[in-house]
Amino acid sequence: MVREYTHDAAMRACPETIYRALFASLLGRRNARLRTGRTRRKKQRRGVLTLNKIKNMTLIHQRPSEINDRKTPGHWGDLIIGRGPGSAIGTxxxxxxxxVHLIRLPHGWKAPQVRNALITQTAHIPPQLRKTLTWDQGRELTLHEGIEALTGFRIYFGDPHSPWQRGTNENMNGLLRQYFPKGTDLPVHTASDPRDVARQLNHRPRIVLGDRTPTEVMRECLAGPLTG
Known part of the structure; x- marks a missing residue:
């Protein structure tokens, strides 16, 4: 709408307006309109503080400013998806x-398993692309200092109940739900399944990348000079 009605501000709608119309059934049946099939809006917990249980965290507000402009590659975000013990995939x-790179967690997602998986399954990423990793304040990253020491990532934590601070991962996990629906027994997937899903996503053209694929853009970054 912004592109088609460049000079007509009245022909624009913010995401909040669109979602309110959807959940009020003003745009037809909700479960037919929403990709997730959700018919009710999830409760928002913005601003609800919880006690910090992770020691020596560095918060997202202390990240270098270069991360926000997205010009320098090597900065990654996270989210854990899945339900129940032993049912999760890291993104x-x-x-x-x-x-996108998917982290298999077939043995559970407690802190030791997540630490070991991140260390072993990111070892192939070139060192110049292992700069920062931003995570939520889940207990699975209690051993973040050990991960930093053995991977080279500098780890930052988002504020409690603030998924919008990691919007890139929120969007990606919406796409991943098409492959791994909620309630799926994720450990049943073979080692190749996450790789196949990541390959499909990385070869999917993205408007935000000028209709290029993540694989194409990553190749350009690796072929050119990388700062840092």
Missing amino acids: LVERTTRY
Whole structure:
């Protein structure tokens, strides 16, 4: 709408307006309109503070300013998806290229398993692309200092109940739900399944990348000079 009605501000609608119309059934049946099939709006918990249980955290507000402009590759975000013990997949999305790398967690997602998985499953990423990793304040990253020491990532934590601070990963996880629906027994997926899903997503053209794919943009970054 912004592109088609450049000079007509009345022909624009913010996301909040669109969602309110959807959940009020002003745009037809809700479950037919929403990709998630959700018919009720999830409760928002913005501003609800919880006690910090992770020691020596560095918060998202202390990240270098270069991360926000998305010009320098090597900065990744997270989210854990899945339900129940032993049912999770970690997602790393590079902010500049939107390149996704899925972390298998077949043995659970407690702190030791997540630490070991991140160390072993990110070892192939070139050192110049292992700059920062932003996570929520889940207990699975209690051993973040050990991860930093063995991977080279500098880890930052988002504020409690603030998923919008990691919008890139929120969007990516919406796409991942098409492959791994909520309630799915994620451990049943073979080692190749997450790789196949990541490959499909990384070869999917993105409007935000000028209709290029994350793989194409990542290749351009690796072929050119990288700062840092």
